Amino acid sequence: MRNSVRLIAASLLSLALIPQTAFSSPKMTAHVSPAGHQFFYVPMDDAQRTAVAITWASGLPTGPGIHEATARLGIELMLNGGAGGLPPDEISADFEDLDAGSRLWVQPGEIRGFVVAPDDQLDRAAEIANLVLAQPALDNRWLERQKRNLLRDTRIRNATATGLAWSLAREIMLEDHPFKRFWTAAPVDEIQSISAPQIDTWHKGAFGTADLTITAAGTAGPETVARAIDLALAGLPKSANPNPVAFQGPRIRPGTIVLHDPDSPKSLIMTLGELPGAPATDDDIYGIATAVLGLGKQSRLFKAIRSQLRAAYGFGAGMESVARHHRLLRMGGEVDTALLPQALDAMRQSYETFRREGIAREEFPIARNFHLQRIEQNLSRPAGMATMLMENRLNAGSAEDFETLANRIEALERTAVNDTIMANYPPFDEMLTIVITPDATAIADACVITAVDEWRKCY
Amino acid sequence: MRKIRTRLVLLFLLLAGLLAGPASAELIKVETGTSLRGVYLIPDTKSDTIRVSAIILAGEADSDGPEGLAHYLEHLMFWHADNVSNRTFHNRGGNAWVNGIVTNYYNEGGKDDLDDLFTFAGRLLTPLSLDEKFMRDEKKIVSREYDLRVSENSKWQVREQINRALYGANPVGRSLIGTPDSIAALNLEQVDQFRRAHYNAANMVLLASGNLSEPELRKHVLKTFGNVPAGIPNPQSWRDNPISEPLHNTLDIADDRANSNAYQYASLSEWKGSGDGLQDIYTTRFLAELLSSNLPGSLAKPLKIDNFVVSAYNVRLDRKLRNQIQFFFQSRPDEGVAPPTVAEKLRASLAELAGRGVPEKSLERIRKRMAREASRRGDEPDYILNRALRNLTAGLEPNTSADHVARIASVTKAEVDALIRAVADSHRTVEVNLTNTGS
Incomplete structure (x- = not known):
């Protein structure tokens, strides 16, 4: 009896000594569906739903008279204009009945989509997805409407300070690269001339089954997932359309450009620098570092610009993807026009201190813990799990990279993160700073322009 | 016969909800x-x-x-x-x-x-x-x-x-x-x-x-x-100060920074509801879900799908004052469509729905959707928390997931019909035609 008590006590002690990860490690397995589609699956016992994510390697439409934004319009048309002989309201209502979710979008080099549904509705969700993928109506009346909507939305976005800053940044970083044309949806007359046959040609080429990455996560089990994948992809041609667009990365031209907008009700700062296209295992280092710099109320930039200078409501930093393996560090926020130069100085000082000294001893465990919580949040739902697994696959990560994520984050040391900050975060003076403001004289020594297309005069 | 069938459906949904529980997380009053x-x-x-x-x-x-x-x-x-x-x-x-x-x-x-x-x-x-x-x-x-x-x-x-x-x-x-x-x-x-x-x-x-x-x-x-x-x-005490004075106001606003037309409409109508404030929240939610959906009886069909009047819209129903319901409609007209055209079509759609009543099949599909969501998300803290915050905003106590499921099952077509009639017959309306005058 006494021995058994000792045994129990010993077991409890050993449990306490085992480092507890915040969440159980996901286990990924590889499968092939009856129709021959390879996919990767993670079981999630408590999820109640299953997500299936598909990525088509897909270049942008190019050629004489073909605008790259044809792909964006095509996706909108597929999603909104009806499919499989069903009118738009019927197909949407049928999908809404399933308690399911879905998304289909295009970005340079990839078309991404996912469906998440209760296990007993996964087949029906996949069937509806198949109608959209394989038999979209591509109706001309709807195309004209989507063109008008795209142009209007672009106009609305470009009328805001944030939209203007991004337009200018894209012009400077991408010049005439097809990625810029894809994102800016300009010029207007070229968008207006996109035709139904062009959309049809793009659609036929973009959605094949030969160059796919498929991931899934949830409770349905690999057999059900395999059936759903085959249903979703039925009837698509066995072709691929990678047509990769050559891209050497964004061109960061150092300096400060003020875009003077006398009617703007506010001022905005946006600073951009290039970060290395990190391999899958480095993502967490950049995630933690960038969060310390500018995510949340305890971040360096928030404290410098809001808490101390009192110049902004929100001010921070984040990472932006330009294309796979090309990403940017972004810092900034809207600031009090009267405090614009001080805010810029405070941001520069705060950033350079961060770059020089890295993360402080007391900051690090909290930052690592918050990062772990964000990852846990992502991995707690099937769509998030399937998406993170997709990123692992597309970044050529290993199964081990994915399965040991939590342990890896917990084992991260401050020195490793600080080494990365010091080595790979660009000096402030090598970054591009854009200021949108109604005060043309706010920043001394800046190059002042009054329209986006005047940027070349600054270099 | 129809009544019996409806009751059977309600009973089934109620039981389905009860059988789905007990959820691993549930609201407990401490x-x-x-x-x-x-x-x-x-x-x-x-x-x-x-x-x-x-x-x-x-x-x-x-x-x-x-x-x-x-x-x-x-x-x-x-x-x-x-x-x-x-x-x-x-x-x-x-x-x-x-x-x-x-x-x-x-x-x-x-x-x-x-x-x-x-x-x-x-x-x-x-x-x-x-x-x-x-x-x-x-x-x-x-x-x-x-x-x-x-x-x-x-x-x-x-x-x-x-x-x-x-x-x-x-x-x-x-x-x-x-x-x-x-x-x-x-x-x-x-x-x-x-x-x-x-x-x-x-x-x-x-x-x-x-x-x-x-x-x-x-x-x-x-x-x-x-x-x-x-x-x-x-x-x-502001909840008990209903506004009885009629008002029908149209504001025309020209905005050179809007870069797009917009049409917004809000109304306040007399609506006593069922006498059970919490149940009335579910009735309003049913109608809002229906109007926002793509089902027959929604606003999508007449305004967005069959006719290109608005490219996007959203609908809210709120009861801030004791016996009055607020309807709010916010829309982005299709390019080239003037806001008054949206107004005309919206009024006609609401009046038509009020006249013939909400389609029973659509209502049951809404019920099924909400029951499905409640069954799936019933034990999610965020789901329970958001419901609690909604209730507190309405001046009511938070309710449990079991009660939530039962109330979804209890919404009646008669109550939803009464609500849409009230919305279509409001004594106070304010609408805004926002016209883009920008380049």
Whole structure:
């Protein structure tokens, strides 16, 4: 009896000594569906739903008279204009009945989509997805409407300070690269001339089954997932359309450009620098570092610009993807026009201190813990799990990279993160700073322009 | 025969809901013996984090000072409460928001941070102890927030104009954030007056979710709030001041920064409902879901699908005043469609639906969708928490997931029909035609 008590006590002690990860490690397995589609699956016992994510390697439409934004319009048309002989309201209502979710979008080099549904509705969700993928109506009346909507939305976005800053940044970083044309949806007359046959040609080429990455996560089990994948992809041609667009990365031209907008009700700062296209295992280092710099109320930039200078409501930093393996560090926020130069100085000082000294001893465990919580949040739902697994696959990560994520984050040391900050975060003076403001004289020594297309005069 | 079948369907849905439970997380009302208005626990053993939400049952509707007072106080009170033990870093993260009627402060952390989490909540009931210059300067931060959220957002500005016009002298129509002028007019005396009047235990509801037991919650609540006096509960007497004077107002606004036309419509109608305020929330939700859906009886078919009148819209139904229902429609007309065309089509669609009643099949599909969601998400703390916040905003107590399922099953076509008739026959309407005059 006494021995058994000792045994129990010993077991409890050993449990306490085992480092507890915040969440159980996901286990990924590889499968092939009856129709021959390879996919990767993670079981999630408590999820109640299953997500299936598909990525088509897909270049942008190019050629004489073909605008790259044809792909964006095509996706909108597929999603909104009806499919499989069903009118738009019927197909949407049928999908809404399933308690399911879905998304289909295009970005340079990839078309991404996912469906998440209760296990007993996964087949029906996949069937509806198949109608959209394989038999979209591509109706001309709807195309004209989507063109008008795209142009209007672009106009609305470009009328805001944030939209203007991004337009200018894209012009400077991408010049005439097809990625810029894809994102800016300009010029207007070229968008207006996109035709139904062009959309049809793009659609036929973009959605094949030969160059796919498929991931899934949830409770349905690999057999059900395999059936759903085959249903979703039925009837698509066995072709691929990678047509990769050559891209050497964004061109960061150092300096400060003020875009003077006398009617703007506010001022905005946006600073951009290039970060290395990190391999899958480095993502967490950049995630933690960038969060310390500018995510949340305890971040360096928030404290410098809001808490101390009192110049902004929100001010921070984040990472932006330009294309796979090309990403940017972004810092900034809207600031009090009267405090614009001080805010810029405070941001520069705060950033350079961060770059020089890295993360402080007391900051690090909290930052690592918050990062772990964000990852846990992502991995707690099937769509998030399937998406993170997709990123692992597309970044050529290993199964081990994915399965040991939590342990890896917990084992991260401050020195490793600080080494990365010091080595790979660009000096402030090598970054591009854009200021949108109604005060043309706010920043001394800046190059002042009054329209986006005047940027070349600054270099 | 139809009645019997409907009853059988209701019974089936009710049983299905009951059989789906008991969920692993459920709302529990916890008796603590403190003066707090209410303490609730949503236990979730799967989570490593604990969230503590402290909801003050007061907001801009309870202010008579310059607009934006409750929001300014929320800013100040967050920083005051956040300053636990003068620590530079906390292992918790949180935020706060106002919706005009309640003010919610929330924080998340681990089990080791429970003292920190509850100390934050407790400090919400203590006098502001921030540097006076810091507090005055926070108005500049609020102004920057105005810039961020409102200055380029014509729709927001229009919505606030509509609210003011629709509710007249009733303070529930006040702006949440205010205007640059009203923000500038706020002072610390008004702030302190509002805080003393409303930030007390009798107006605070505490909602904790996560890996926390009832005894643990009780222990921390007692430690933090055991000696806090109740104070005076906020009567929210504005709820009992219905607006009977008719109004039919059309505002034409030309905006050179809008870059797109917009049409917004709001109405206030007499609607007594069923006599059960909580059940009425479900009736309004059914109608809002139907109008927003793609089902027969929705607004999508006549306005967006069959006719290219609007490319996007959203619908809200709110009962802020006791016997009146507010309908709110916000839309982006298709390019080339003038806002008055949207107005005409909207009125015709509402009148037609009111005349023939909501399609029974569509209603049952809405019921099935909501029951499915309730079954799937019934034990999610966020789902329960959002429902609780919705109820508190409506002046009602939070309800359990089991009650939620039963109420979804109990919504009747007759009640929804009565509601759409009320919406179509409103005595106060305000509509705004926002015309883009930009390049």
